[in-house]
Amino acid sequence: MPGETAAHAPPEGGASSGSNPQSDGAPHKVSSGDGKPFKNEGKRRNRSNRKASHADGRTAPAEDPGVGDTLAWLDLSSPMALIEEAELRATEATQEVLRNGWEDPTRTAPMDALLQAIFQTRAPNPQYDEVLQGVFARIDKLVQNNIKGVTVAPFGSFASGIHSCGSDVDMSLQVAPFSPFAFKFSQDQSTQSKSARKREEIQYKQSKVKLLRKLANLLRQNGQRDVHLIPHANVPLVKFVDAMTGVHCDMCVNNDGVFKSQALRHISTIDTRFIGLILLVKCWAKASNINDPTNGTLNSFAITLLILFHLQQCSPPIMPPLSEFLSSDPEAARDEVEAEDARVGAGRAPAPPERKKADGLQHLQQCMASAQAFHATGFSSLNGSSVGALLATFFARYAAVAELWPAGLAVRPYAGRFGQGRQWAEGKYTMLVEDPFCYYENCARSVHPNLMGTIQSAFKRAAALLQHPPRDLAHAHETVVALFGAFVPQPPALQGMLMQPRVVHMGPPGPPGLAPGPALPLVAPAGGIPLPPQQLQQHLMHQQHLQHLMHQQ
Incomplete structure (x- = not known):
């Protein structure tokens, strides 16, 4: 999957120059799973020479404009x-x-340690x-x-x-x-009128509700708690609480998330930092x-895709871009993405042929x-960023573009680059x-215009908190308290379940063919409250001493 990195400046989220072979900022090319380089060397503009391409010769403001000024001087006739x-x-x-210091492991160590501790309280355990x-x-x-x-x-997380x-x-x-x-769909939907297709969609939704109503009655008879049928949602569903465990459950009909979930499971094996960030x-x-x-x-799927895109x-x-996993011809998909970006003009755009084929493939x-090939070649090992550095740059990236969302900016994990949502x-x-x-499908379709400002502010506030380590x-x-609240959320069910101490690696992978390097086994209290600084300092010293003894052995 092509990454959206052009003439590469200092590695974003990279480790110090001693640990990252690409940290000197020299241009480099990254290969896909098939050995061919990604076409990701697009041109970057220099801020000092940046000018808006207007016929009247107007230039961009000297400082970063707000959304109103941006739309005033930026030529949006071209994507x-x-x-x-x-x-x-x-x-x-x-x-x-x-x-500001996020490339220096010695400066990021305190934050990385606390993030690891919080991750330990939230990571799933075998029980x-x-x-x-x-x-x-x-x-x-x-x-x-x-x-x-x-x-x-099952589907979802x-x-x-x-x-x-x-x-x-x-x-x-x-x-x-x-x-x-x-539900029996018409044989040839392409010849149907728009009203006929709409009528069929309504009938299909009604058939789902009929099945869910039967399910709801069955669950009540089985003794499940808080069973609720929600028939008028965009996706009709039944919500209930499992009587035996207290686990909350959502059930729908023929959800396409089943394939998506399995695909993401394989893709996440490329680098454990992905799960840590999520x-x-x-x-x-x-x-x-x-x-x-x-x-x-x-929704959680949109957040997952924002994280995935950041890592791309x-x-x-x-x-890598998800076209490398989902297309039967990744090279053709790369060419198609390049051609799509090169198109000019406004108006809606249909799905390109290879993308349309990939959407229906679900192989x-x-x-x-593909995931195994990328993992075996050590695709992600060139970037030695800590989770703390990746979290800081994640917030910085989306805070920087927050004011461009109203102009039609789109995140495209399939292509691994920004785009304009012309579909x-x-x-x-x-x-x-x-x-x-x-x-x-727009995975952020649930965002209401009145709450866009809240989302923008949340990203900007987080970016400001992590501007420096x-x-x-x-x-x-x-x-940590300012970002995540005074408490890390406690599991809603199984209150008596003990969270076992466990080591979960959140760092970059080691060289291809080798297991990841040792992870510091930090464990926060079972209740989910981060340790106070003095206690955590003692805990860290103890764990580091144990790790030192392990290495001596």
């Missing part, structure tokens, strides 16, 4: 003007953060995973024994392996063609009240093989995060 502006802002913001597996197995058996031709498949301890379970009712609840950013988003699609903010944009990239074996009508959505599995554990603790 490339918006894309280049976003790339420039993001690059300058992330490089400034790195110059909780067994509980979730048990919930799924019992519900699947209940459905198969009582509803003909219907099985249950649990199925993709990027869930936290205390996560709920998302399940999809998969309807076989012979089931009495199967758990930390979700924790921050919940504390900032911007992770609730029902109330007009971001790092220099060197940590994650899990190919996705798994949607202008002004239809407030924020654009393209679904890499479906060209016409905290100088010691006391200041790192203050920063």
Whole structure:
């Protein structure tokens, strides 16, 4: 998957020059899984010479403009003007953060230690995973024994392996063609009128609600708690609480998230920092009240894609573009992305041929093989950034482009680069995060215009907090509390379950073919409250002493 890094300046989120072979800022090329270089060496503009391309000769303001000024001087007749502006802002913001000390492991150590401790409290453990597996197995058996031709498949964070301890379970009712609840679509939808297609969509939704109503009654009879059918949602679903464990469950019908979840599970194996960032950013988003699609903010899938895109944009990239996993011809997909970016003019654009083919392919074996190839070649090992550095540059990147969302800026993880959302009508959505599995789906469609300012402010506040690495554990603790709240969320169920001490590697991978290097086994209290600075200092010294003894042996 092509990364959106051009003539590479100092590595974004990279380690110090001693540990990162590319940290001198020299241009370099990154190879895809098939050995061919990504076409990611686009031109960067120099801020000192930046000028708006208007016929009347107007130039850009000397300082970064606000959204109103941006739209006034930026030529939006070409998608490339918006894309280049976003790339420039993001690059300058992330490089400034790195110059402030996030490339120096000795300066980032206090924050990295606390982030590791918080991650330990949120990372799933074997006991909780067994509980979730048990919930799924019992519900699947209940459905198969009582509803003909219907099985249950997990999806969402649990199925993709990027869930936290205390996560709920998302399940999809998969309807076989012979089931009495199967919906028969028209043979040739391409010849249908718009009204006929709309009528069929309504009928399909009604058939889902009919099945979910039967499910809700079945769950009540089985003794499940708080069973609620929500028939009028965009995606009808049943919500309930498992009576045996207290785990919250959501169930819908024929959800396409089943394939997406499995694909993300394979993709996440390329680098463990991806999962670490997901758990930390979700924790921050919940504390900032911007992770609730029902109330007009971001859903968890959109947040995951923002993180994935950030890792694609790092220099060197940590994650490749998803076209490398989802397309049957990655080289053709790269050429198609280049051609798509080169197009000028406004108006809606249909899905390019290779992208349309990739959306319908859903070949899990190919996705798994590609992920294994990228992992085996050490694709992400060129970037030695700590999770703390990646978190700081994540917030810096999106704070820098926050004011460009209203202009139609889109995040495109399939291509691994910014774009202009021309597959949607202008002004239809407030924020654009393209679904890499479906060209016409906007994963940020839940964002309400009245809450866009709240999301922008949350990113800017986090970016300001992490502009410089905290100088010691006391200041790192203050920063953590400001970002994640005084408490790391406690699991909602299984209150008596002990969170076992465990080592979860959150650093960059080692050389290809070798296991990741040792991770510091930091464990925060089972209740989820970060240790006070003095206690944490003692805890760190003890753990470092143990690690030193292990190395001597």
